[in-house]
Amino acid sequence: MVPTLAAEGLVKRFGPVAAVDGVGLTVSAGEVVGLLGPNGAGKTTTLRMLAGILTPDAGGVRIGGLDIHDRPLDAKRRLGFLSGDTQLYQRLTTREVLRYFGRLYGMADPLIEARTARLVEELEMGEFANRPCGTLSSGQKQRANIARAFLHGPDLLILDEPTVALDVISGQFIVESIRRERDAGRAVLFSTHVMSEAEYLCDRILLLHRGRIIDEGVLDDLLARSGCRNLTDAFLLRVGREGSRS
Template identity: 45%
Template sequence: MSEIAISVDALCKDYIDASGQVTRGCRDLGFNAYYGEIFGLLGTNGAGKTTTLRVLSTVLKPTSGDARIAGHSVTQSPELVRHAIGFLSASTGLYGRLTAAEMLRYFGRLHNLTDVQTERRIREVADALDMSDFLDRRCDKLSSGQRQRVSIARTIIHDPSVLILDEATTGLDILAAAQIVRFIKESRDRGKCVILSTHIMHEAEQLCDRIVIIHQGEVKAHGTIGELRQRFQQENLDHIFLSAVGAELL
């Protein structure tokens, strides 16, 4: 097994509303993800996937527990974690008046890259994501698939070792989704750790080396697709998922 990239230990996140009522976003999560693999968080909408990724990316502080990314604690060294990761949020927007290249230069400066480093990285990510044809086009003139590629490009402009992707292909047509899937696989092959959330079963089966099934903020099962098939005596990932969360098979 490769070196551990992400280690999650008894991670919990609670939300407290104005009346004092507590909602548990995730509870006692524990798993490891490694360099050179695609690790999937599989669950329905509201299962706790996005909360988990936001805690890992230091957007949210955990209520208890901890996680280490590239050797750094999300609670003790969040600034070092942010340097090591690229986080693609499902709700991330783009600055419509900027071109794709201007967006990438802006994020390059945010990550303290020199102008030379930024231009080199723009060429690299444009090649990896097939963006060269629209680098000089304003973001508000791009298609949804092109905007998603710009969002991923700004996520990786500083060449992080860990990619955290929240619903990376949701809402994209089949061609745009295929380009993102290809890039995710190539990132894994270059030794990156890719952790992604999805509720799309066939995408998880196609992409992920290992998955963890999350339901109501808790880990219900984890392992390779083969291990889960053996455990639940089901071939279809939809049926594996339903069995893991205690739902009736359709």
């Protein structure tokens, strides 16, 4: 079966610095893959290349078998992207934002209305869906943002630290939403600094350090290989070892 997301040999340089240096990965339907790494490891750059926001200097990305370079619009239609610093239009309401993006994704208005109604209910947004996004709290904004990323029913969700700067309750709400999407058969790739989230959510984990994947596997394999009892220790051990090597 064709993986929902397949990338190989991704390289991105900013001047002389290679922020991402030969990253390859796959994410299949119904799978949550976690991308972990310290600050500056290249997570955001990798995810931006996968989402078609940045063009890689080398390597390629296929979403649902479509090359994102050759057919960017078709590939992006199958993708929902969300990052911790992604914001919404301050002077539009959540409903207006959803209608706008629904139309950009080529959805018919009745479908947008139906999907919006469902997302407003699922993500408990009834109270603020008609308020301008500029007036919402961080947690409310992120829920509205998730609705925006889920609206068109994408096969693949790329989430870049979606729970950053959220309180525990809002964070957990987002995590549960991701889980629901996975159970609905979507492929999810997400990056996080919160190891407990990764342990709870991820079917597979990729460890990124200095632009390269230094380890990958299911949680138990990673723990077994490192001899640690939790992901935080395993992460610190691997990243620390790589750091001392270089």
